[in-house]
Amino acid sequence: MPPFSSVAAVHAHRTQFARSFTKSSEHSWRRRNERSKRSHHRRSPTSHRRRRHHRDESSPRSPPEQIIETLGEGTFGKVVEVKDLEMEHRMALKIIKNVEKYREAAKLEINVLEKLADIDPDCKNLCVKMLDWFEYHGHMCIAFEMLGQSVFDFLTTTTSRTRWSRCGTSRTSSSIASCSCTTTN
Numbered sequence: 278m279p280p281f282s283s284v285a286a287v288h289a290h291r292t293q294f295a296r297s298f299t300k301s302s303e304h305s306w307r308r309r310n311e312r313s314k315r316s317h318h319r320r321s322p323t324s325h326r327r328r329r330h331h332r333d334e335s336s337p338r339s340p341p342e343q344i345i346e347t348l349g350e351g352t353f354g355k356v357v358e359v360k361d362l363e364m365e366h367r368m369a370l371k372i373i374k375n376v377e378k379y380r381e382a383a384k385l386e387i388n389v390l391e392k393l394a395d396i397d398p399d400c401k402n403l404c405v406k407m408l409d410w411f412e413y414h415g416h417m418c419i420a421f422e423m424l425g426q427s428v429f430d431f432l433t434t435t436t437s438r439t440r441w442s443r444c445g446t447s448r449t450s451s452s453i454a455s456c457s458c459t460t461t462n
């Protein structure tokens with residue numbers, strides 16, 4: 278699949294991932310697990326263990342996930358909200374563009390996040406929690422816990438309405454702190 282260079286490519290990509298997360302899909306997590314034995318479908322070595330926290334792997338029907346909406350786009354790809362229909366569990370899935378240097382950057386990100394998880398398993402230092410990762414047709418995909426609005430989005434939506442003053446700045450700083458820490462679950 279080409280990188281997200283056109284609306285059509287993005288649409289094709291979304292459709293592909295929508296298929297991979299819906300109930301009727303042939304690309305369910307279970308099948309992707311089977312496929313992961315192939316070189317182009319690699320998964321986190323601990324993903325099976327992690328996912329058992331919220332699904333029964335022995336179930337004959339794989340619990341589906343569904344794309345809810347696009348949360349945002351960054352330099353390396355896009356982030357979509359996905360929902361586990363069985364557990365009502367929501368995740369932010371970061372889908373990296375199918376570009377070699379971005380794939381490598383994503384692997385570095387995964388490496389760093391795994392090291393952080395080892396050092397701080399309970400996320401006491403408020404670093405976003407990586408739940409899973411896998412490679413799908415050249416796209417590195419990283420599942421994160423769902424967070425609230427980003428600081429950047431908060432500032433861009435707030436600064437147009439806010440008159441900055443010492444008091445206002447102080448209030449905004451507190452809001453940013455709570456905004457960064459609050460999840461929307």
Ligand SMILES: Nc1ncnc2c1ncn2[C@@H]1O[C@H](COP(=O)(O)OP(=O)(O)OP(=O)(O)O)[C@@H](O)[C@H]1O
Binds near residue numbers: 348355356423425
């Ligand atoms: N865990 C998350 N929960 C909710 N929204 C998220 C989450 N992760 C990312 N997003 C949304 O997706 C957007 C893109 O995130 P991403 O990490 O890809 O890029 P970025 O860090 O904003 O930019 P860049 O990739 O250029 O550094 C974010 O700005 C945010 O709005």
